[in-house]
Amino acid sequence: MMPQSRKSVIPIAAWVIAGLVFLLLFMMMNWFFFQEAHPPFPWNVVLPAFVPLIAGAYVVLIGYVYGDARRRNMRYVMWTMLAIFVPNAIGIILYFILRDPMPVYCSRCGAAMRNGFAFCPACGNNVLPACPSCGKLLQPGWTHCAWCGVQVGTK
Ligand SMILES: [Zn+2]
Ligand SMILES: [Zn+2]
Known part of the structure; x- marks a missing residue:
């Protein structure tokens, strides 16, 4: 977080x-x-x-x-x-x-944004873990994206 x-x-x-x-x-x-x-x-x-x-x-x-x-x-x-x-x-x-x-704050530019955004609307910084392929939010512990099936690495 x-x-x-x-x-x-x-x-x-x-x-x-x-x-x-x-x-x-x-x-x-x-x-x-x-x-x-x-x-x-x-x-x-x-x-x-x-x-x-x-x-x-x-x-x-x-x-x-x-x-x-x-x-x-x-x-x-x-x-x-x-x-x-x-x-x-x-x-x-x-x-x-x-x-x-x-609001949630972007760790890079400090802009305020709505909770649950994966990317900062002001600078594009990745705030929450998002799928590199389809961009949807990932849950912690997932090794594959539940939306498009791409492998997102092991944590
Ligand atoms: Zn930002
Ligand atoms: Zn995906």
Whole structure:
């Protein structure tokens, strides 16, 4: 199988922003709850740690939508905006329902193409094993082409 993507899906910027959001909220929560108020037990742990964690995870999720929509050749700017501005994560949920299937990338020219193509439409590179005689897809382990009968070698 060819590698599906060559770099990490979530951009580094999203991790950095998520870290900053977490730190900022964590400091704000701590300052607020331990200077101004003294909440009872579960809340003095949950509020300063849990709320910033959720906010940070939300930023990472938006970063994932951005990176994932981009590698699927979708309108990633629109989807990132929806993920950010539609409240209650509805934009993110919609994205996971409506996203396109993963394209396969040519190992030679990097062009995106539909899964199951034997040859790259952009450069003609042989992506999946194909019969040298008739060009149809071969299954792993075949010694002869099932379509035209030509010998395709032993693996
Ligand atoms: Zn190609
Ligand atoms: Zn054949």
